[in-house]
Amino acid sequence: MKIQLLFFGIATDLVGENSIFYELNSEETVLALKKELLLKYPKLKNIDEFAIAVNEEYAEDDLVLRENDVVAIIPPVSGG
Amino acid sequence: MKIQLLFFGIATDLVGENSIFYELNSEETVLALKKELLLKYPKLKNIDEFAIAVNEEYAEDDLVLRENDVVAIIPPVSGG
């Protein structure tokens, strides 16, 4: 199943992408995806930590991803 | 000895004056003056309370007044 991944802030620079489509083997949790991403893009370890938003809402680690979800990698925010 | 009395806010309305020269028999304290004023202008009792400023500074009750002091009757302030 396919999801869309969005990268912001420092994550864009580290991964070199703004937005990609990404294939998951099965329905999996946010936590599982985070681990996959750190393997696929080891430079993400250079960020202090990052959150995940699914369809424009912050997601807990145990949320299960669905086909066509829009999943954003949210480095520490620094607005204001 | 002579002092100047200034009235502000509701005190102006109650006394009917903005500014008068006032004769003291001798050097006296702010507290003594307050008592005198309440006798001379009984309507001042209609104010919740009032402070006294001498030469543009708030004065304690035990301050002794001097010739030519400018003494202001300060009803409760309500700026802002």
Add this chain to the structure above:
Amino acid sequence: MKNTAVLITSEKLKVQDCYDFVQDAACGGIALFVGTVRNSTKNKEVSLLDFSSYEPMALKEMQKIADLALAKFQIHKIAIHHAVGELQIGDIPVIIAVSSAHRKAAFEACEFAIDTLKETVPIWKKEHFNDGEVWVNSHP
């Protein structure tokens, strides 16, 4: 460089004037408080307010507040402007603006300044209603 501005005026107060005074390349934030004339008080409709002051003493007391705010809080600059004369609903009797490197100090100083102004500065407000008028705070 002067880092306090106190003003009593019968002209309309301008938020931008206070902002421009406190703004500074070294500051990261500006907190402002703008008082505005409400259309009612204790459920009674207000038609206008009339502010009067003991101006030289009021300016001294406002300057004390500004100086004390600079001493107490880590702030850059502070402006305290107060209007006198007749004000209509929505008009601005008072503006406090404070700049600082970090926002917490600006908020604290701004709130300290308006709280203290309302306690110590010799300015008086008469509220006008359709059926009369009253000096605020003055009655038992």
Add this chain to the structure above:
Amino acid sequence: MKNTAVLITSEKLKVQDCYDFVQDAACGGIALFVGTVRNSTKNKEVSLLDFSSYEPMALKEMQKIADLALAKFQIHKIAIHHAVGELQIGDIPVIIAVSSAHRKAAFEACEFAIDTLKETVPIWKKEHFNDGEVWVNSHP
């Protein structure tokens, strides 16, 4: 009547716009916080800042803050404006304005809104120096 305004824009933010939105005949006070770009951070000279956002989500998070402020505090209206793109020293990345009948609630809501915005709203700031650039908060 709409009592919240949230905005993300690449135009210059205007304090007056936020003031005008929250001003109301029933309110006695307006608290504002205006963020400004400082000329230095950790003793290093800043040349400019570049703000980017995940705009649809950032607007949702800003709306949540506005709604929560209305629920938590006795306020009338709240405006939260944030700029994106390149900002120079002295430019305004963020403005929060809150009106209320009584000032305490306006101060509390204003401080709550800026504190929460800095924690939750997906906006990122890159600081540019003469010798490089850094994403703020992002490094261990």
